[in-house]
Structures are given as structure tokens and as C-alpha cells.
Amino acid sequence: MLTGNQQKKKRSCNTDSSLAGEECDKTCEPFNPADSAFNHAESTFNPAESAFNPAESLLRDLRSLPAWEWQRITAEHLNLDYAVVFPKIIAAKIFDALEKELEYFTGDLARVKVFGKWHDIPRKQVPIYSIAKATYGDEGLTYTYSGITTPARPWTATLGALREVLHTATGYRYNFVLVNRYADGKDKMGEHKDDEKELDPLVPIASVSLGQPRDFYFVHQDARSKKRDVPKVRLTLGDGSVLLMRPPTNQVWYHALPPRASAKHTRINLTFRAIKKRSCRPSF
Template structure:
């Protein structure tokens, strides 16, 4: 049974999406994960929800999520500030924040809808997340470059849970040694997954210590994509 926070009532929830997410949580046993492994790589992938539920969830997010503006839309790369090629915002428990590339993202309070998705992930994975970063890819040009989610405040024993909605995009992972130059470079095969509408990807430990991941541009695939990456951040 889904746990509902005390300050949430049926009156302030999106009823249709809430009921669908609750039913999915009750039917958690039907989620069949496909595992992908390599050297220090451990990924689980499944289509988490039917198309109609994913459609409604995306519609609710498009109507209700307000993305950061101003300084919180920039990251520092090699000492220079750049506008990120997508929209982003974070939600989470009180006092949560996430720092990367010179930017610290303060978490907005959980909305009832995002809390329902978090509860669904708890029923499916057994992990309780306290933070979610939402990235909105406006078109095929929007992307995220190669990086590792290895910030020190992340709980290294908890997988990062990535829920994808909208336009299908490629998720590419490359071992750190395959990115090196010269004799240190190792010939380790790149792994690519297609993240479908309504899917769940778990990046299990120790993946983020060794592998870089990215969502490259796909200029011919111009639909909107929303990605929710749920994380557990250790409180100081």
C-alpha cells in the first residue's frame, strides 16, 4: 500500500494520475527488469507504466512544473559558465540541495504528484528517495553531455532511478578508461539503451564511479522529453 504524507489530501492531488500510480504500486510484481552488465556496470531497465498512464503523468508535469531561471540554468565547465541545453528543476525533502559543475540546486517541496511517483519507485525498488532532478528536453537539440553522478553527497549504496517520459532518446554510457588518451586508454565497448516513454532505468552501484553517461542530441527527434532522476542524498 502506498504511504500518503500527512499533509496531503485527495482534494489537492491529481485524482486520475494518483489512482493509476497507486494501482501500479499494488501491481509491482509485474515490473520485469532487464539487466545490462559489463565491467563495473550494472543497469536495470523496464517499461514501468502503460502508455495512457505515462501520457497523463507527462501532461500533469507539463502543466504543473516550473523550471529554474537565471543563475540556476548555468553550469561551469573548464572555468567558464554555460547555459545548459535543457530545462531543469529539483524537488525534495526540506533542506535538500544538489551541487554539481559549480551550481547548487535547492530543492522545492515535493508536490503530491511527484510524491506519488516517489512512492511508486519505493514499492518497485525498495529504496526511499529524498530528491529528484527533473530535466526537460524541449526538442532533439537539447541534450546532456558525458558526466558521472559521483558527487560526494550522493548515497553510493542507492541506485539512481531515472523515469523517462515523452520522446524516446538514446542513453549512452562509456567507461572512464575508454575516454582516456594514449597508453592509458582501454578498449571497452560503449553501451547504449533507448529510453522509452514511461520507462525506468536504475543505475546501480558502482556504475557511477566508473562509467560516464550522456543523452546526445538527436535533431530529427524533436518531441519533448521529461526525465526524472530520483536520488538519495545523505544529510549533513
């Protein structure tokens, strides 16, 4: 490579005819590509070193957000925290990134067992996995719900960024996330509890909503079985919102997302969970 002084001296050599007869202060040296300031062998493009990395850019955006302001929602054995935490621009970035990154179930994994009968799932649904985070080591993690045992896939860049931000905001470490994609208001989810045996009952489920706002409600198990009258708890899950379902909510209350003809756009829902380690299986 050339030093600054050498480059300056070379620039003083000129073959322009207007300088004919004048001597250069240094003899011009022949051009050597290996000495060029731009060496192709040394300038191979590496995307990881690029000035713009979408995942890193999103993570910076998420880390720069102000502290989340929670709204407490309570009833008999119901303990919720709700907040709209992602501005529209950032929520749209997350939504678009997930649309590109996620792979959804097909075949038998797109069916669910309800009261002993198998039904097609009217939405795309994905289990996502925690493998590469150093402190977790969740390779081989599985989750069983409604008769289906789902294997764990590696975290995508966007899901990993969201998990980090959730940990910072809530103090809880999540090692699994279930993704539901609702194409429009025709797609729905019936009344159910997230009380599978693999879940750590002391860690709240964190539900992240992106895209189309949707109505959501909770119904007490006694009201559902008609033992007594307990009012439903209703709310709207907005774009860029987070709902924390704290214990003992999922032991007592069912929740559901009803169909809505007025909902014309797509909604992606991410439910971050803590799976107990004994549900992990070795991978071969």
C-alpha cells in the first residue's frame, strides 16, 4: 500500500504535454495493482460487516424505546398487564420482518384436537424455538398442545430481538414462542387455557400483537360451566401491544379471539412462554 507521502509524490508526476521539458521531483514508478489503494482481493463484500443490518437496526430501535407504561386489568383470579409499546413505524418493521422470516406448519401440524375430534386450524401457526442464546441451551425443546407435539426451530433475528426486549422490560426469560397468523377477521381462536404441563406456571405468558387490532375476551371457568355468573373481561389488542397474562389467570380463566367481519387485515400474534426444562428432548 502507498503511504500518504508516496501518493503525493506520484501525483506530482504528470505526462501532460504542457509540462514537457519539466522534470518530475520523483521518477514515476510503474503501476502495480497489488499496491493499489483499492485491492479487489481485500475488498470482498461481507453482509455481516455491512453498514446496514436490518436485525441490528431493529434491535437498536427497540432498545431506544421509553419505559413501558402498563395498564393493570384485574378481576377474580385474573391478573393482566397491558401496554401499547411499539410505535406504528417500529410495529410495521417487526410485522414485515416476520412475514419474510417465518415458516408455517403444513399437513398434520396444521390440525388441532378439540374434545377428541381433529379440526383444521383456520390460521397459520408456528412454534419458534430457542437454541442459540448462550444462557438457555434450549436445543431440542418441544411443546405439546391440543394433541400436537411441536419441535423447536432456531430463533429468527427478529424473534430474538423481541425476546431480548421482553426480558429487559419484564425481567422474565422466555425460551419459546408460539406464533399465530390471522389472515383477516374470519380467522379466530376458540375459548381455551394456556395451562399445558410444560409451561412454568410462575412465569406470565407475554402476548405480542402486530397488525390488525382484534377483540379479545376472558371467561371464568365457573361461568363457562354455568356454575355461577361471572362477567366476561373484554379488551382490544392493538397493533404493537403487549399483554402479560400473570398467574393464576390461565388456571382459572379461558380466553378467546372471536371472528370479526370488520377486521380486513392480517394480525400476527406472538405468545412468549417459559417451558420447563424437563420437556426438553435431545436432538440427534
